[in-house]
């Protein structure tokens with residue numbers, strides 16, 4: 132997939148291959164996060180134990196926002212597959228613009244599920260993948276750093292639903308246009324759902340977690356990422372959020388039809 136070549140971007144096989152590659156990235160980021168405890172203070176908004184002058188939010192929010200400001204200066208958010216958690220904070224790049232050919236609808240950057248992704252990550256994923264429930268004061272910087280990488284990987288995977296939706300729309304413009312005109316949300320949801328693909332993803336994740344998640348040098352077989360938790364995260368969180376991105380993207384798609 133080359134974002135400078137639109138025909139490679141809207142090929143559903145290429146998109147699915149990219150989603151497959153993202154599985155490994157997400158698993159290994161989760162494994163890195165699993166070395167630390169839950170560290171609830173990192174996510175606690177305006178926590179008196181971790182005061183941050185002139186900032187309304189958590190330590191993670193502060194770290195993530197400043198990371199995105201720096202990344203925006205080096206052109207990260209020009210790329211159509213990147214969606215910021217703090218869109219109002221990103222700045223102009225110091226690098227020249229690449230002017231990627233438009234692949235998605237003009238409103239695509241307004242489809243932003245990052246608030247939901249961060250909420251789900253903190254409240255549901257962290258408790259499943261952390262080493263134990265508790266603080267590790269000396270590791271707050273490391274925890275925030277790996278959390279940012281986990282959130283960026285999850286965000287890219289879930290917002291890839293925009294490319295899936297555009298590819299499906301262009302493959303069956305008439306059928307989707309009818310569903311969109313009728314505001315048939317359930318009909319759109321059913322149409323974008325491919326249960327066979329989902330099943331194959333979950334089966335593959337189970338195998339990957341068995342292989343990647345277990346430390347081969349640890350005779351006790353201590354698991355870093357259990358197959359059960361990884362499948363649960365994808366089945367109950369990642370895939371449904373991706374499909375919601377697809378549906379929300381498609382519901383507005385006729386705004387751009389001439």
Ligand SMILES: C=C(O[C@@H]1C=C(C(=O)O)C=C[C@H]1O)C(=O)O
Nearest residue numbers: 295323324325326328329370373
């Ligand atoms: C991403 C797609 O759309 C839907 C979402 C999927 C996912 O999030 O993994 C998988 C299949 C579909 O139900 C696809 O068709 O590949």
